[in-house]
Amino acid sequence: MTAIKKKNAKNRKEQDIHRLLTENSLDIIVRTDLDGNFLYLSPSCEHILGYTPEELLNQNKFSYVHYHDKKRVMKNRSDVISKGENGRTTFRMRKKNGNYVWVESLFKLIRDPKTDEVTEVISVIRDITERKLSEDDVKKREETYRNLVENAPDAAILAAGNEILFINDTGVNLLGACTKEVILQKSLLDIIHPDYHDIASKRMNLEEDGEDFIEYRLIRLDGSEVDVEMKGITTIYRNNPVKHIIIRDITERKKTQELLLHSEKLSVAGQLAAGIAHEVRNPLTAIKGFLQLMQSELKTHSNYFNIIESEMDRIEIILSELLVLAKPQDLKFEIKELAVMIEHVKALIDTHAIMKNIVISTNYDCDNLKIKCDENQLKQVFINLLKNSIEAMPDGGNITIELKEHGQDKVKMLFKDTGFGIPKELLKKIGQPFFTTKENGTGLGFMISKQIIENHHGTIHIWSDSKGTIIEIILPLN
Structure with missing residues (x-):
C-alpha cells in the first residue's frame, strides 16, 4: 500500500x-x-x-x-x-x-x-503576428526594390565580390545576352575589358562606396565593346551585404562629345584657313603684279616666268580650297546626269591610273539618273576620292565605281578600291581637319569632300580593312 x-x-x-x-x-x-x-x-x-x-x-x-x-x-x-x-x-x-x-x-x-x-x-x-508582419514588410520592401531595379533605365547588377548574383533586363540587353542565366554564369571581370581589371579589382575590395561614376569598357557576348560609367552602392540582398552596381551606357554621349569636338576643330580650322589664305594672298597679288611688269620688259628666259606664274596659280588654287573651309562657296545647282559626270572625271584620271597600273571600271545599274547639283563641286569630290584610291595602291590594283538607285528618291554611289586599307583605329579620324594617312597630305581633301556632299543634303561613309576601302555616297535625286 x-x-x-x-x-x-x-x-x-x-x-x-x-x-x-x-x-x-x-x-x-x-x-x-x-x-x-x-x-x-x-x-x-x-x-x-x-x-x-x-x-x-x-x-x-x-x-x-x-x-x-x-x-x-x-x-x-x-x-x-x-x-x-x-x-x-x-x-x-x-x-x-x-x-x-x-x-x-x-x-x-x-x-x-x-x-x-x-x-x-x-x-x-x-x-507570431508581429514576426509575420515584419517578414511581410521585408518581402514587400524587397519586391519594391526588385521592381525599381528591374525597371530602371540603367543597367543594374548585384554582385558579391566578383560573383554576379542578379542582373536586370536593361543589363541583359546592354551585354547582348538572350537570358539572365547566361550572364549569371559569368564573373564580373568576365564582362569588364582587361584594361580595366586593375581598377575594378581595387573597387571590389573597397569597404566604402565610391561617390562618383567611373568610366569602364565592357565586353558584350558577341565580343564587341561598349563604353559605360559605373558606380557601386552597398546594399543587402538575401540577408548578405552586396554591391548594387549601376551601369550607364555612355556610347551616345561620347559620340556627341566627339561631334562637338570635331565641330570645334572645324571651326578653328576654318578660322585658321581664312587667316592663312588672306595673309598669303595679299603679298601673292603684289608679287604676281610685279612679275607681269618684269615679264613685259625682259624677253629673255621667258620660260622661267611661265614656271613661276604657273606655281603661283597653283598656290592660289590651294588658297581657294582653304577658303572653302572658312566660307563655303555659293552653289550653282543645275540638273545634271550623274553617269556623264563620272565618265568625265574618269577620263581625266584614267591616264594617271594607267601609269600606276590601276584599272578603273564602272558599273551602272540604272541609266539617265539626273540630280540637281553643283557639277564642279561634285566633280571635285570624285577626283579627290579617285586620287586617294590611286595613292593607296602603289603596286597597282582595281577601282570600281558603282551607281544604283537607293529607295525611291535617292541615288547611291560606291567607290571601291583594292588598296592596303586604313587601320581601324585611324578610320574614325578620317575627315578631321589636318589628319591624313599620306606622307605629304594636308588632311583637307576628304574634309572638303564631306562638306560638299553635306551641302548637297547627302551623306558619305567609309569602310576599310586590309582588302581595300569602300566609300559610299548617298544623294537625293531632287
Whole structure:
C-alpha cells in the first residue's frame, strides 16, 4: 500500500506541474480530437484570441481558421495523422473581435497505449503576428526594390565580390545576352575589358562606396565593346551585404562629345584657313603684279616666268580650297546626269591610273539618273576620292565605281578600291581637319569632300580593312 501511495503522490505532483505549466504558458495549449474539436484549451487563449476556454470547448478548430488558410491547414493535419508524424504549420485564426491573428501551431499525436492508434492531437499555438508582419514588410520592401531595379533605365547588377548574383533586363540587353542565366554564369571581370581589371579589382575590395561614376569598357557576348560609367552602392540582398552596381551606357554621349569636338576643330580650322589664305594672298597679288611688269620688259628666259606664274596659280588654287573651309562657296545647282559626270572625271584620271597600273571600271545599274547639283563641286569630290584610291595602291590594283538607285528618291554611289586599307583605329579620324594617312597630305581633301556632299543634303561613309576601302555616297535625286 505504501508503494501505491507513493506512486499516486508522484503522479499528482507531475499533474500539478503540468497544470501549472499549461495554465501559465504564454502559448495556447490545445487538445483536439481527430475531427478538430476542442477538448481542452489553456487560459492563455483568452489573451491571444479573446475567448475564454469555456467558450471554445467542443467547438471545431477549423471554424476559426481563415478561409484562405483552411484547406491548406486541414490537408496538412490529415497528412500528419496519416503518416503518424508530428507537424508544424502557420495560419490565421479569428479572434473574438473579428480580427485575425497569425499563429504558428506545433502539434504532437497522442496514441492509445493499448491499440497504438492516434486518439488526440496536442497543439501548442503561438502568436507570431508581429514576426509575420515584419517578414511581410521585408518581402514587400524587397519586391519594391526588385521592381525599381528591374525597371530602371540603367543597367543594374548585384554582385558579391566578383560573383554576379542578379542582373536586370536593361543589363541583359546592354551585354547582348538572350537570358539572365547566361550572364549569371559569368564573373564580373568576365564582362569588364582587361584594361580595366586593375581598377575594378581595387573597387571590389573597397569597404566604402565610391561617390562618383567611373568610366569602364565592357565586353558584350558577341565580343564587341561598349563604353559605360559605373558606380557601386552597398546594399543587402538575401540577408548578405552586396554591391548594387549601376551601369550607364555612355556610347551616345561620347559620340556627341566627339561631334562637338570635331565641330570645334572645324571651326578653328576654318578660322585658321581664312587667316592663312588672306595673309598669303595679299603679298601673292603684289608679287604676281610685279612679275607681269618684269615679264613685259625682259624677253629673255621667258620660260622661267611661265614656271613661276604657273606655281603661283597653283598656290592660289590651294588658297581657294582653304577658303572653302572658312566660307563655303555659293552653289550653282543645275540638273545634271550623274553617269556623264563620272565618265568625265574618269577620263581625266584614267591616264594617271594607267601609269600606276590601276584599272578603273564602272558599273551602272540604272541609266539617265539626273540630280540637281553643283557639277564642279561634285566633280571635285570624285577626283579627290579617285586620287586617294590611286595613292593607296602603289603596286597597282582595281577601282570600281558603282551607281544604283537607293529607295525611291535617292541615288547611291560606291567607290571601291583594292588598296592596303586604313587601320581601324585611324578610320574614325578620317575627315578631321589636318589628319591624313599620306606622307605629304594636308588632311583637307576628304574634309572638303564631306562638306560638299553635306551641302548637297547627302551623306558619305567609309569602310576599310586590309582588302581595300569602300566609300559610299548617298544623294537625293531632287
